[in-house]
Amino acid sequence: MVSLALYYESLCPYSANFIVNYLDKLFEDDELLSIVDLYLSPWGNAKIRGNDTFVCQHGPYECLLNTVEACAIHAWPKLEDHFPFVYCVERLVYERKYPEWESCFEELGLDPKTISECYTGGYGDELELEYAAETNALQPPHKYVPWVVVDGQPLYEDYEDFITYICKAYKGTATPEACSKPSGYSIQRSKAKAKPIPPVCYRDTIISTLLEKIKSEISLWMQ
Template sequence: MGSSSSSSIFVLSIVILFCFIESSSAQYTYSRFYGKVSLALHYESLRPCPYCSNFMVNYLPQIFSNGLIDIIDLQLIPYGNASITSDKVITCQHLPIECELNTVEACALQVWPAQDKHFNFINCVETFVYNGQQSQWRSCYSKLGYEEEPINECYNSGLGRQLELGYAKATGALNPPHKYVPWVTVNDVPLYDDYRNFQTYVCNAYEGTKPTACQAQLMEITSKTKSDQILEVTFMDETSHKTNIRSPMTKARRQMKF
């Protein structure tokens, strides 16, 4: 009788455990049993690349509101079409503020590792850029209730520049090399001009049970750029203004105060 009772308890325990697993949150299922999909955005911060800020402001936030972020490992790389000279000078593609904002956003990623916090800040900055009000980006601190000093310290200490050098290395390691920005990859595969359709690629790449957000996505890649269609990208050779960030080892090093 005791043996039968023990067996019943064991079976009941297995049933309860199975029900518990089945009722676990979607986040547990997505993250534990299946790897998240890597979504990387290589971009530059200033409006001379209007498509970067457009993507950041009008497309990327959707994954936070529809829950698709639960299956995404989001990587933001604020470097874009910049380059590095032989004496370690970072040369940005456009106006002087582009190097500044690239570094500020690199600092935000470092200072606020929580994804929602750094994304809110970068999105706020890029919203001002998108609206042609980039000179007002500092108001994002008060708007979001964020402390300004950690970003200032990161920028003025040279840490921000070191972070940018890291992003330069990551950008240079892209295979195939990036041709323009925004350059969006899903699991390291570039989407080229179809980057705005990134949610469909993410859903197709995810190997687990598709989340609800994927049900609203076309599961076939149907968006193809026609030969006469203008590409909404900024190429590396589209240079109008350049500015340099010099190595802290050079005699000409200067700190940029906010």
């Protein structure tokens, strides 16, 4: 098995984009999914304050959704049980409809009671502090989210090509068909056709805000 870990935060639009448009590809290929041990860590760039309280990069609603997703992962530990819920919530984030996140219970036929008791009763905060400890102990430290790690090695800006690295790390004999595809799965890319660096939410809010401002100025200039 190849370990694949995603460190993310719920309201980072680039985390949502990765989960909805990239990570979901794993679940479209049973053969590929069978060689992957996927781990989700919904903490990201949040920071611990005094008395075991914490603040999130995108505000209180992000703290709520991080905690809700942590509760779902705890309540439904099997990947096939919790990922659809996380995907549903992040799809609504991607569509800018995240205040409607509770609709995911009805959509997936899930009982909201367990999750509600978890995040309103304080246990969700305990789970989040555990994710905080794991995230803050990463070596090398994470610089931004989504932070994707394959077999202990961060992929940095190449995170969208995570399938390439899964295939490279896999040591089994029955190679998934996806790993035999010549295009789109090669780590070697010509400089002439190098992909642009995918956007991220930086750990340092000042850097993140400055880069977003620069991107906005460039966009206006190009218009």
